[in-house]
Amino acid sequence: MRLVVRKYGGTSVGTPERIRTVARRVAAAHRSGEQLVIVVSAMGDSTDDLVALAGQVSGSEASRRHPREWDMLLSAGERIAMALVAMAIRDQGVEALSFTGSQAAIVTDGAHTAARILEVRAERVREELRRGRVVIVAGFQGVSPEREVTTLGRGGSDTTAVALAAALRATACEIYTDVDGIYTADPRRVPDARRIREISHTELVELATAGAQVMHSRAVEIGARYGVDIRVLSSLVDAPEGTLITRTPQGMEELALSGIASSRGQARLVVRDLPPGLATSTELLSRLASAAISVDTITEALEANGRSQLQLTVAQDALGQARGIAEQLAGQLGGGRVETLGGLARIALVGSGMTGRPGVYAQTFRILLEAGVSLHAVSTSSMSITVWVPEQSETVALEALHRAFGLAE
Amino acid sequence: MRLVVRKYGGTSVGTPERIRTVARRVAAAHRSGEQLVIVVSAMGDSTDDLVALAGQVSGSEASRRHPREWDMLLSAGERIAMALVAMAIRDQGVEALSFTGSQAAIVTDGAHTAARILEVRAERVREELRRGRVVIVAGFQGVSPEREVTTLGRGGSDTTAVALAAALRATACEIYTDVDGIYTADPRRVPDARRIREISHTELVELATAGAQVMHSRAVEIGARYGVDIRVLSSLVDAPEGTLITRTPQGMEELALSGIASSRGQARLVVRDLPPGLATSTELLSRLASAAISVDTITEALEANGRSQLQLTVAQDALGQARGIAEQLAGQLGGGRVETLGGLARIALVGSGMTGRPGVYAQTFRILLEAGVSLHAVSTSSMSITVWVPEQSETVALEALHRAFGLAE
Numbered sequence: 088m089r090l091v092v093r094k095y096g097g098t099s100v101g102t103p104e105r106i107r108t109v110a111r112r113v114a115a116a117h118r119s120g121e122q123l124v125i126v127v128s129a130m131g132d133s134t135d136d137l138v139a140l141a142g143q144v145s146g147s148e149a150s151r152r153h154p155r156e157w158d159m160l161l162s163a164g165e166r167i168a169m170a171l172v173a174m175a176i177r178d179q180g181v182e183a184l185s186f187t188g189s190q191a192a193i194v195t196d197g198a199h200t201a202a203r204i205l206e207v208r209a210e211r212v213r214e215e216l217r218r219g220r221v222v223i224v225a226g227f228q229g230v231s232p233e234r235e236v237t238t239l240g241r242g243g244s245d246t247t248a249v250a251l252a253a254a255l256r257a258t259a260c261e262i263y264t265d266v267d268g269i270y271t272a273d274p275r276r277v278p279d280a281r282r283i284r285e286i287s288h289t290e291l292v293e294l295a296t297a298g299a300q301v302m303h304s305r306a307v308e309i310g311a312r313y314g315v316d317i318r319v320l321s322s323l324v325d326a327p328e329g330t331l332i333t334r335t336p337q338g339m340e341e342l343a344l345s346g347i348a349s350s351r352g353q354a355r356l357v358v359r360d361l362p363p364g365l366a367t368s369t370e371l372l373s374r375l376a377s378a379a380i381s382v383d384t385i386t387e388a389l390e391a392n393g394r395s396q397l398q399l400t401v402a403q404d405a406l407g408q409a410r411g412i413a414e415q416l417a418g419q420l421g422g423g424r425v426e427t428l429g430g431l432a433r434i435a436l437v438g439s440g441m442t443g444r445p446g447v448y449a450q451t452f453r454i455l456l457e458a459g460v461s462l463h464a465v466s467t468s469s470m471s472i473t474v475w476v477p478e479q480s481e482t483v484a485l486e487a488l489h490r491a492f493g494l495a496e
Numbered sequence: 497m498r499l500v501v502r503k504y505g506g507t508s509v510g511t512p513e514r515i516r517t518v519a520r521r522v523a524a525a526h527r528s529g530e531q532l533v534i535v536v537s538a539m540g541d542s543t544d545d546l547v548a549l550a551g552q553v554s555g556s557e558a559s560r561r562h563p564r565e566w567d568m569l570l571s572a573g574e575r576i577a578m579a580l581v582a583m584a585i586r587d588q589g590v591e592a593l594s595f596t597g598s599q600a601a602i603v604t605d606g607a608h609t610a611a612r613i614l615e616v617r618a619e620r621v622r623e624e625l626r627r628g629r630v631v632i633v634a635g636f637q638g639v640s641p642e643r644e645v646t647t648l649g650r651g652g653s654d655t656t657a658v659a660l661a662a663a664l665r666a667t668a669c670e671i672y673t674d675v676d677g678i679y680t681a682d683p684r685r686v687p688d689a690r691r692i693r694e695i696s697h698t699e700l701v702e703l704a705t706a707g708a709q710v711m712h713s714r715a716v717e718i719g720a721r722y723g724v725d726i727r728v729l730s731s732l733v734d735a736p737e738g739t740l741i742t743r744t745p746q747g748m749e750e751l752a753l754s755g756i757a758s759s760r761g762q763a764r765l766v767v768r769d770l771p772p773g774l775a776t777s778t779e780l781l782s783r784l785a786s787a788a789i790s791v792d793t794i795t796e797a798l799e800a801n802g803r804s805q806l807q808l809t810v811a812q813d814a815l816g817q818a819r820g821i822a823e824q825l826a827g828q829l830g831g832g833r834v835e836t837l838g839g840l841a842r843i844a845l846v847g848s849g850m851t852g853r854p855g856v857y858a859q860t861f862r863i864l865l866e867a868g869v870s871l872h873a874v875s876t877s878s879m880s881i882t883v884w885v886p887e888q889s890e891t892v893a894l895e896a897l898h899r900a901f902g903l904a905e
Contacts, residue, residue, distance in 0.1 A: 187645075
């Protein structure tokens with residue numbers, strides 16, 4: 088018997104009418120013989136409403152200062168949605184019941200507001216499935232070994248769905264959302280972007296990390312680790328096809344570019360005239376890490392005078408702090424000049440089979456050159472080529488790369 | 497050390513500003529050396545909003561058709577309020593944490609939407625109090641022995657507070673509300689109504705049953721059973737005095753009238769020309785009970801022809817159904833004529849020391865006669881005299897009784 092975990096996001100359950108639509112589809116799938124676990128997010132903007140309420144009561148630092156109570160508060164949103172979804176499914180004549188993260192035994196560590204799943208003890212869910220019931224589970228929330236309510240942070244409901252699918256050894260994990268799949272680029276920026284039919288977990292992680300917003304990389308990583316095939320598809324149409332995320336992508340060895348993603352608000356920092364050697368870059372990275380600043384790339388170059396130059400990319404909103412840290416270090420080491428450049432966009436071209444194909448690298452540079460886009464940093468992995476360009480060139484660069492690499496076809 | 501259970505109703509925590517006001521008062525009481533358990537209701541109209549949402553998803557019968565999911569849904573409201581209250585108290589520099597009904601071990605039976613408390617295992621609450629923390633507990637909700645979330649139905653949050661006070665052997669149980677205590681009559685109807693300083697549990701149960709809306713009789717009954725003194729007072733003013741509900745009212749033997757309460761929407765039903773004897777009234781009461789119709793009073797009178805006449809009072813909205821049942825029975829027994837009279841108000845005069853004082857009875861009738869109020873039924877108990885009058889005479893009767901019995905003084 089097929090056992091399917093379906094996740095419906097906030098938009099999909101955003102109104103009573105949409106909840107009834109979801110219920111009709113779930114009931115139809117149940118009648119066709121599927122065992123179903125339904126993971127739901129909070130309705131529409133209701134989580135934002137709770138966040139706003141906490142802000143009015145306790146200020147903008149509420150989540151940091153009261154993490155336990157924050158989780159208690161936010162977990163109410165999924166509780167409301169799951170009870171309503173269960174009612175609507177029962178109204179379709181199908182037995183259904185809802186479980187909180189605690190009742191479904193989504194056991195997490197105790198890191199409130201950003202808990203990690205330790206294990207899913209799905210016996211109670213499995214028991215209800217055996218009785219022929221549809222089980223609705225609150226996304227985004229779990230319970231710590233000390234029986235405290237926790238929330239999973241960003242991408243939480245997707246993570247719940249994939250973790251449940253892994254624990255239940257589900258046939259499939261379906262993520263219903265308000266778009267009809269994952270695209271080769273953001274369709275709002277690249278008009279001829281097209282839906283990807285199939286992509287590997289690792290490629291999607293690269294796309295998500297690079298800024299694609301359909302699915303959080305965290306859930307996909309669990310899918311990769313436990314071999315859970317994930318289908319991302321629209322809750323707004325009948326019989327959607329969507330995008331399949333799977334461990335065995337088609338086309339074993341060929342270059343298969345899957346898509347382009349981008350994110351703005353990036354910046355570059357160059358520190359010149361430093362003592363050369365690993366000690367300098369290590370010290371700089373350590374100090375940045377202590378200040379919780381993430382560095383995307385770091386490259387070292389020797390200058391003509393034998394001194395070293397470090398080039399880093401960071402998020403724009405960390406640039407001022409990073410600059411201060413770099414200047415302090417440069418001063419301590421003698422000399423050192425710091426230059427910064429903000430207002431950059433980071434564009435990642437993601438695909439498998441890039442390794443050992445330097446042609447792709449060269450082709451990327453040529454495409455950007457011909458499109459008149461200046462390039463301020465670059466980084467590569469086995470799965471991606473990432474370039475930093477001025478924000479005002481972002482759309483031109485996206486379109487040029489998308490077209491030239493044949494993603495629109 | 498004083499251990500106090502405080503309950504704040506929906507109005508008292510209805511806005512972020514009010515939540516902060518509650519937090520300031522709780523923090524001040526904590527600093528003065530009290531151990532505090534705070535029971536909260538859902539904010540303002542938020543429970544009504546959830547009920548409306550369920551109606552939109554599943555229709556007006558949602559609570560009856562999906563009782564388990566209904567409880568899951570409604571329990572979210574208190575969860576939101578308690579987390580926000582905990583944050584606000586912590587913002588005052590006082591350690592605090594919130595517990596759901598389940599975490600606080602409010603164990604109920606499994607009767608969803610109207611569960612009864614079986615026991616309160618308050619160890620976890622007591623442990624946190626010992627650590628010097630303020631404990632916030634969600635009102636209105638509990639957990640069944642099967643670990644299902646339940647709600648307590650009407651008067652639920654008051655019931656949670658009094659049950660916790662009983663289990664913790666609290667020094668005091670304080671019910672904060674938007675009025676400043678319990679009044680001798682509804683101040684909107686009787687302008688010279690005054691606040692009662694002290695009243696016994698049993699008198700208050702009479703008043704609540706008769707229509708006074710400050711506190712639900714269910715919570716007061718638990719207070720009576722476990723000897724919990726309850727103070728009802730305003731959350732909107734500083735240093736409120738309120739009304740103390742206690743087992744040892746002042747003035748041992750004297751007639752002490754505490755107040756008058758009334759409710760509209762009452763009706764009278766008279767069945768004439770029946771076979772006399774207990775069998776007839778028993779049969780009528782059984783049939784009404786099978787139809788879930790509550791009968792307030794029933795009196796039998798022998799008519800001149802030796803036949804019997806039964807007179808009953810019921811709620812107006814059950815009158816049509818009650819009439820049908822009475823007519824069917826009368827037909828089966830031969831003869832029987834049914835007369836009904838709706839549009840009545842039931843007024844109860846409550847106090848201790850009425851037993852053995854027939855003067856009170858006579859005085860009540862005389863007051864109503866002089867006020868020109870017609871009387872359609874009457875019933876008495878050791879604690880009260882209840883009269884049924886036309887709804888349009890309700891205010892005149894209330895004022896006349898209130899004044900004549902000296903309640904305004």
